[in-house]
Amino acid sequence: MSSQIDSAPLLARAEELVSLARKAGADAADAVVVRSRSTSVSVRLGKVEQTDASEGDDFSLRVFIGKQVASVSANPGFDLKALAERAVAMARVSPEDPYAGLADAADIAKSYPDLDLFDPTVVSSDALREAALAMEAAALEVEGVSNSAGAGASAGMGGMVLVTSHGFSGSYMASRFSRSVGVIAGEGTRMERDHDFDSRLYFADLDKAEEIGRRAGERVIKRVNPRQVPTGKDLTVVFDPRVARGFVGHIAGAINGAAVARKTSFLRDRMGEQVLKAGLNITDDPLKVRGSASRPFDGEGVKGERMTMIEDGVLKHWFLSSSAARELGLHTNGRGARGGTAVSPTSTNLALEPGDVSPADLIRSVGTGFYVTELIGQGVDMITGEYSRGATGFWIENGELAFPVSGVTIASNLKDMFMRVTLANDIDRKFGVAAPTIAIEGMTLAGQ
Template sequence: MSNQIDSAKLLDRAEQLVDLAKKAGADRADAVVVRSRSKGVSVRLGKVESTEASESDDFSLRVFIGNRVASVSANPGFDLAQLAERAVAMAKVSPEDPFAGLADEADLASEIRDLELYDPTEVSADTLRENALVMEEAARSVDGITNSLGAGASAGMGGLVLVTSHGFSGSYAGSRFSRSVAVIAGEGTKMERDHDFDSRLYVADLDAPEDIGRRAAERAIRRLNPRQVPTASNLTVVFDPRVARGFVGTIAGAINGASVARKTSFLRDKMGHQVLKSGLNITDDPLKVRGSSSRPFDGEGVAGRALTMIEDGVLKHWFLSSSTARELGLKTNGRGVRGGPSVSPSSTNLALEPGDVSPEDLIRSVGTGLYVTDMIGSGVDMITGEYSRGASGFWIENGELTFPVSEITLASNLKDMFMRITVANDIDRKFGVAAPTLAIEGMTLAGL
């Protein structure tokens, strides 16, 4: 995995494509190449199940004729002129889109920062296999583990090359190394499963395979012999950081400009209003050095900057790409992401900033409640905010975790949940979404 393999060649090809699109009749155009290289090994019960490798360079050309837009995609080896002519022909018969267009030239990145996103370390398939086997063996060696669902290790890189007809030309690449394992504890009808994983930009930063395996086993064993608990209202629920990250992702979805423009977010009318409990802050930083979701420019060539999306509980920003911003009468904040030929807004390194209390003290303050370690299903209505999801975890009694709990459903409304969050101080920022342990008061638990 050499850094930005043939980036100069890909940039040259993208530039040719844009020039040909202009000659074919496009007013404006951009060309993007999404590069991917990956290899991985999966094992189960001490034997290799699969070894995979993939490589791709996916080209997309987007052309504009007035307010008409069309996009075409192709693999390497295509005829540049034919692709450009086809895109322009499609644009001529496309419906008008008043919000379509390239990013404003003033918003384009003037420099492409080195955010240290790429680790050139070569990891062989043999090393990946060994890591996966060690992980699984570490998990299976823990008393109480009765089966394995498998372990895997992977290494890869991804990159973006972007050229626009109004002067932007740039590329960057990032690496990714991952390890994961899932195991089963118990037997018969009393089996429980759990997993653990790690994913980093730099292979040296990964947790040791033995540690990942041991944690997966310990999590599965802790879930053995779960109980059901009676239905309760006005309950305080504590979310484990692993679950809290998903909850913060729900907040991000509610403040995505595309959802606001489509009127599919229950926060669509809340800009400048308090949407989270006072004192809470949600940040997003695309320029974080070695950040899991960092990028020196977005899918339109715009330089993003660190933003406090929600400050002291007050909504300050939507996630915006250029077209979404125009639709809302705003300016892009560099959160556009290429999904093939299209561009849509998304978060980067997103974090619900931590508080001052330790997770142990937060749990202790609850007295009686529920500590959630796993959520099931996707019962969240982003238009109304209605929230209802299956859950499992541990019952909190006298401020301590006691017995495991399963087969329950948690319900509330996100508008209320957002205003009742208390955060601990144990944030881990290694993933693209970061959140500490958090507690939410006033939830309903449907149980026995």
């Protein structure tokens, strides 16, 4: 991965592209360059399986003629004038979109902060290979681990350049380093698999390869010889933080302005109402220094601020881009993310703020229940809130993890689940979605 991140040439090219679009007849335009660089190495059983290196600068141009809009993409080396003219010609024959347009000029960031997102450390392919091998070796040394599903390490960077016809010009880059390993325990049809990983913006912050490998090995041997448990109702289910992050993701999906506008969210009519258990808070902070999902401005040049999306259980905000906000008669809150040629609202550094009891005390208070470490399938209906997922984990007996469980399904409705949440205090904020251990009362478990 190169340590050079000079974006000036890309900014100049994007500015020229926007200018040419205006000259070709566009009323407004913006140009985005998504920059990416990455190197990765994967190994299995002590041998390198794959080494990949990639880099790219992908250009996108959006043009507006009144409420008509068109977008085109291209790789470096394209003819700027021809691309601009093609985009304008496409817009002239496009149907009108009443919500299309750049962000309002008053919302455009006049300045934006340095969030310390880029680590210039260069990690060689040899170093990535050694880390992957060390992870795998440490995992295989754990007694009871029978095989490897592979290990990998990667280093890369990504970011964007954005130029608009109404005065915004900016860029940022973020680095990313990651390590992961998967391992197997048991034999034949009784094999179990688990993994561990770490991902950071700064290389020095990564967990040591040997620690990741050891954790993966220790996780998988606990899953050997799982049992099934009887079907039951009104069960308390405890979600491990790795699983709880997905639960918070469901909350984020339900309060996404685009889903609300499309009427595909079960919370679409609940603004200002209690949707989570009283006392619970969901925050979102795009400006967190060294945050995994931080960005100094969004995909439209708007600077977002830290927001409490759900406060004391009450829904306060949707995630909004300019177009989603216009459709809802609201105002963008700087959550527009660029995905190819489209802009859609997304969360940034999202957190279900923690409670004040330890995970052990939370599990102890459950008495009898089910501790989930992995969910299987996509059985969540975001229109109705119906929730049904395959699950594996551990049975809770007398307030302790008693034995591994697999082959069961947990079910409820997210509207009910949101109101029955109890939180531990063990939040880990290193990922873009953060959640502590959570307990949810009143779920159904389908087992034997």
